[in-house]
Amino acid sequence: MRSTQVLSDAKLAIDGGPKAFARQHGPRRPKIGVEEFMSIAERFGFSDDTLERIRLVISVDDLGDGPTLSRFLTAHPPHSKGEAFERAAREIFGCKHALSTSSGTGALHSAMVAVGVGPGREVIVPAIGFFATAATVVAAKGVPIFCDVDESLCIDPEKIEACITPRTVAVAPTCVMGAVPDMDPILEIARKHSLKVIEDCAQAPGAKYKGRCVGTLGDVGCFSISAYKIVGGGEGGLLLTDDNRLYERACQLAECGGLTRPDRFAPPRYEGELFCGTNYRMSELEAAVNVVQIRKMPSLITRYNTIRNSILSKLKTFKEIVPQKIHDPDGGAGYMIRFFPETIELGRKIAAALNAEGIGIGRFLWPAECAVRGKDAPPDWHVYKDMFAVMLQTDPAESGCPFSCPAYHEKGGRIEYNQGDCPVADDLFDRNIQIWLDSGYDEEDCRNIAAGINKVLSAYCMEDENGRQWI
Numbered sequence: 001m002r003s004t005q006v007l008s009d010a011k012l013a014i015d016g017g018p019k020a021f022a023r024q025h026g027p028r029r030p031k032i033g034v035e036e037f038m039s040i041a042e043r044f045g046f047s048d049d050t051l052e053r054i055r056l057v058i059s060v061d062d063l064g065d066g067p068t069l070s071r072f073l074t075a076h077p078p079h080s081k082g083e084a085f086e087r088a089a090r091e092i093f094g095c096k097h098a099l100s101t102s103s104g105t106g107a108l109h110s111a112m113v114a115v116g117v118g119p120g121r122e123v124i125v126p127a128i129g130f131f132a133t134a135a136t137v138v139a140a141k142g143v144p145i146f147c148d149v150d151e152s153l154c155i156d157p158e159k160i161e162a163c164i165t166p167r168t169v170a171v172a173p174t175c176v177m178g179a180v181p182d183m184d185p186i187l188e189i190a191r192k193h194s195l196k197v198i199e200d201c202a203q204a205p206g207a208k209y210k211g212r213c214v215g216t217l218g219d220v221g222c223f224s225i226s227a228y229k230i231v232g233g234g235e236g237g238l239l240l241t242d243d244n245r246l247y248e249r250a251c252q253l254a255e256c257g258g259l260t261r262p263d264r265f266a267p268p269r270y271e272g273e274l275f276c277g278t279n280y281r282m283s284e285l286e287a288a289v290n291v292v293q294i295r296k297m298p299s300l301i302t303r304y305n306t307i308r309n310s311i312l313s314k315l316k317t318f319k320e321i322v323p324q325k326i327h328d329p330d331g332g333a334g335y336m337i338r339f340f341p342e343t344i345e346l347g348r349k350i351a352a353a354l355n356a357e358g359i360g361i362g363r364f365l366w367p368a369e370c371a372v373r374g375k376d377a378p379p380d381w382h383v384y385k386d387m388f389a390v391m392l393q394t395d396p397a398e399s400g401c402p403f404s405c406p407a408y409h410e411k412g413g414r415i416e417y418n419q420g421d422c423p424v425a426d427d428l429f430d431r432n433i434q435i436w437l438d439s440g441y442d443e444e445d446c447r448n449i450a451a452g453i454n455k456v457l458s459a460y461c462m463e464d465e466n467g468r469q470w471i
């Protein structure tokens with residue numbers, strides 16, 4: 001009581017007097033502390049014994065206020081894992097800007113908006129890839145135009161020009177399950193028609209095309225960095241570009257609080273800089289895992305490609321088998337071998353026999369016994385005809401936008417989607433067989449797998465020296 005009295009009579013701290021609250025006497029309790037860390041350790045699957053030992057070791061540290069898992073509250077920005085992830089991405093891909101996002105879909109949506117997709121505008125997307133590419137065109141209020149594929153299962157450059165209209169603003173080639181589209185002619189067509197190129201490389205991070213990383217060939221590259229991709233721990237995405245304006249506009253969509261702007265409350269520095277977006281920020285926890293994952297990516301892809309090429313170089317050629325076209329044998333992300341038997345019937349026999357040999361097959365995410373899709377297959381989001389929300393032109397607000405809004409109709413836009421629009425995709429998607437590879441295979445594994453494939457194909461097909469080469 002007395003000391004309070006004395007203090008309240010003292011000079012104000014602002015005038016050089018003693019501070020009323022010089023330091024906290026009670027313990028500081030971090031908002032996020034040991035228990036949260038242990039919860040993460042549990043998620044990693046450590047045993048109870050190990051968890052107990054970890055708890056004992058880490059409990060001795062005083063965490064002070066504790067960490068923050070938000071990138072923008074990180075006390076020392078150089079320690080932000082989000083920043084570290086973006087820095088690593090810039091270094092590895094050799095590009096000027098990298099933006100981490102909460103998902104590959106978030107990266108794609110940001111890219112679509114950045115290049116100016118909106119009402120009355122179209123984007124050419126591949127008939128095979130993933131729903132998110134077309135869906136984010138629609139989310140940006142644009143109209144996706146499906147383009148057929150070639151025997152790589154990626155967009156066919158020869159079919160792109162027929163899809164171009166005065167409303168086209170971009171083309172979005174997808175790397176399909178590690179396969180890389182034939183980018184040179186795609187880039188040439190885009191240049192000729194002043195279209196932006198948004199590469200969707202979600203299924204092939206680290207793949208190359210003629211020595212250059214996919215995702216850095218077009219105007220913007222988008223990746224999913226998630227648990228079910230070859231790089232990524234949980235949910236995440238990445239956007240790459242060398243273009244300052246595209247980067248700033250992508251940031252504006254992905255971080256509409258303006259935290260990435262030099263002055264977040266400043267008026268727009270140019271038309272199109274400032275607009276309402278959303279929040280696709282990657283969390284610090286995801287970034288912590290992904291910064292490690294992305295550094296493993298180049299050597300992982302090299303291993304996959306060595307394994308793929310080793311097996312392919314040992315395969316015989318057959319009359320009834322068309323191997324997937326590989327546009328760059330030194331590139332791609334070779335975690336899979338794929339081919340198209342002449343008929344679905346033949347494919348089913350081959351699939352069963354390969355399974356019996358212990359060679360892991362399957363079609364996209366299907367179980368191995370459904371390896372060859374056929375006509376009666378259940379829907380699959382990797383092929384245009386099953387992307388129902390697009391095919392049926394659904395609209396959550398009953399506004400008609402983007403498919404039948406005035407902005408589209410005034411520019412002469414009319415769209416109808418039908419199964420059969422992309423016949424090559426329809427056919428190849430139903431017939432393809434894929435063999436998943438493991439990055440740990442050694443040369444003996446490669447020899448055994450090649451021998452198994454040759455054994456099965458020789459039993460059901462006719463060897464043909466003039467048949468299509470695998471590589």
Ligand SMILES: Cc1ncc(COP(=O)(O)O)c(C=O)c1O
Pocket residue numbers: 103104105106108129130132133174175200201202203223224225226235236237
């Ligand atoms: C080609 C492609 N694009 C985009 C995405 C979407 O990525 P995410 O699931 O991280 O949103 C995926 C995911 O499967 C994909 O395969």
